[in-house]
Amino acid sequence: MIQGNNVLVFNWLYDLATDQPLQPSGFHGQLAEALSGSDPQVADAAMRAHVRHGVESTVRAVCGVQATAESKWRSRRANSR
Numbered sequence: 001m002i003q004g005n006n007v008l009v010f011n012w013l014y015d016l017a018t019d020q021p022l023q024p025s026g027f028h029g030q031l032a033e034a035l036s037g038s039d040p041q042v043a044d045a046a047m048r049a050h051v052r053h054g055v056e057s058t059v060r061a062v063c064g065v066q067a068t069a070e071s072k073w074r075s076r077r078a079n080s081r
Contacts, residue, residue, distance in 0.1 A: 013061070
């Protein structure tokens with residue numbers, strides 16, 4: 001469950017918090033082809049490239065976020081529950 005939530009959070013960050021362009025055309029189709037093929041090394045390399053896509057821009061975006069007075073209430077409110 002925790003791992004699943006981490007994936008959801010990362011996808012949210014990737015989609016909303018970065019200036020990362022959309023995936024290239026055929027991005028998931030090429031991944032599916034590599035994963036369903038007969039070469040495990042090709043599948044491994046394709047999956048690693050897939051999960052690394054957008055990591056750098058996501059990290060830059062998250063590191064650049066500054067807490068503001070407007071956003072601090074959300075942290076206090078979440079912690080008070």
